[in-house]
Amino acid sequence: MSLSLGELQQLLDVLQTLDVGLVIIDRQHKVQFWNDFMANHAGQGSEQVAGKSLFEIFPELPRQWLEQKTETVMALKTLAFSGWEQRPHPFPFFSYRALTGRSAVMYQNLTFMPIASGNGNVDKMAIIVYDVTEAANNRLALEEMNQKLSVLSRTDPLTGLLNRRSWELALAEEFARCRRSGRTSTLMMFDIDHFKQVNDTHGHQAGDQVLQHTATLLNNKLRTTDKAGRYGGEEFALLLVDTDAQQACQLADRLCTALSEQPALVGDKRISVTISAGVAEISEQMEQAQQWIKAADDALYQAKSAGRNTIRLASS
Numbered sequence: 487m488s489l490s491l492g493e494l495q496q497l498l499d500v501l502q503t504l505d506v507g508l509v510i511i512d513r514q515h516k517v518q519f520w521n522d523f524m525a526n527h528a529g530q531g532s533e534q535v536a537g538k539s540l541f542e543i544f545p546e547l548p549r550q551w552l553e554q555k556t557e558t559v560m561a562l563k564t565l566a567f568s569g570w571e572q573r574p575h576p577f578p579f580f581s582y583r584a585l586t587g588r589s590a591v592m593y594q595n596l597t598f599m600p601i602a603s604g605n606g607n608v609d610k611m612a613i614i615v616y617d618v619t620e621a622a623n624n625r626l627a628l629e630e631m632n633q634k635l636s637v638l639s640r641t642d643p644l645t646g647l648l649n650r651r652s653w654e655l656a657l658a659e660e661f662a663r664c665r666r667s668g669r670t671s672t673l674m675m676f677d678i679d680h681f682k683q684v685n686d687t688h689g690h691q692a693g694d695q696v697l698q699h700t701a702t703l704l705n706n707k708l709r710t711t712d713k714a715g716r717y718g719g720e721e722f723a724l725l726l727v728d729t730d731a732q733q734a735c736q737l738a739d740r741l742c743t744a745l746s747e748q749p750a751l752v753g754d755k756r757i758s759v760t761i762s763a764g765v766a767e768i769s770e771q772m773e774q775a776q777q778w779i780k781a782a783d784d785a786l787y788q789a790k791s792a793g794r795n796t797i798r799l800a801s802s
């Protein structure tokens with residue numbers, strides 16, 4: 487196929503007005519061609535950038551990366567690509583098309599294309615810049631939504647602690663880990679005493695706030711590796727990683743003290759509650775995680791039977 491001079495000129499006009507960026511550079515990254523898209527987004531016309539190095543025009547361009555791309559494309563005479571997932575904004579452009587995107591900074595996919603001269607040598611390269619801001623923003627919004635859904639599916643909406651299902655999964659994992667490593671972790675189940683009275687006296691919403699307050703005090707006392715869950719209505723479950731029973735009892739004591747010193751503030755009322763707790767260190771006799779829960783639960787039952795506002799340690 488051969489083109490006349492007039493046809494070549496028209497082809498150049500087409501390239502100028504493409505809705506993608508097109509820049510042609512030589513081995514030294516000096517600009518040989520620059521279409522309207524590049525001019526509009528860079529704010530510099532082709533006559534201003536002709537013969538200038540891309541790195542001079544865009545000091546923020548990742549130099550080593552682009553030099554490597556250029557080297558590969560020219561040496562191997564093959565196409566190369568760059569996706570926004572790996573390198574979101576190689577050129578410092580804004581996207582004018584993003585209508586609802588949270589970022590106006592342009593996400594870009596790039597294609598690098600070798601350009602051979604008449605003798606077959608490649609000494610120029612075209613960079614094609616695709617504005618993929620809308621697609622990228624949609625993907626990021628979807629990922630963010632999935633992330634939120636995943637958190638929601640794992641947590642109890644009232645207290646923000648793990649819900650029972652995900653707490654039990656964490657427990658099963660920890661049980662297996664302790665079995666493998668022989669390390670000691672401890673379980674604590676606790677329950678707010680006479681919680682029905684709180685609801686009956688102050689109303690269900692006040693009861694909810696007492697539950698939230700208890701969860702906040704609890705969270706303040708935990709290490710990041712510990713797992714706190716809402717096991718049932720007013721029953722909480724704590725997995726204390728790399729912690730023995732004695733340390734767990736100290737934590738339970740501190741929690742009891744915090745609850746007595748800091749009542750929940752509900753409107754102009756201060757509602758004070760106590761808890762009963764059962765503590766069970768993992769033991770070699772346990773074959774399943776459920777036995778661990780039962781040991782802590784039995785100890786909690788004993789604490790309730792002993793008059794409440796107390797801590798009981800499971801017999802090993």
Ligand SMILES: Nc1nc2c(ncn2[C@@H]2O[C@H](COP(=O)(O)OP(=O)(O)OP(=O)(O)O)[C@@H](O)[C@H]2O)c(=O)[nH]1
Binds near residue numbers: 689719720794
């Ligand atoms: N406000 C509120 N109350 C709840 C929630 N879940 C369970 N409850 C209430 O917690 C109360 C638990 O009552 P009980 O099981 O009799 O226990 P208790 O009154 O705490 O007595 P002991 O545990 O024996 O000390 C019930 O009144 C439930 O309605 C909740 O999410 N919010």
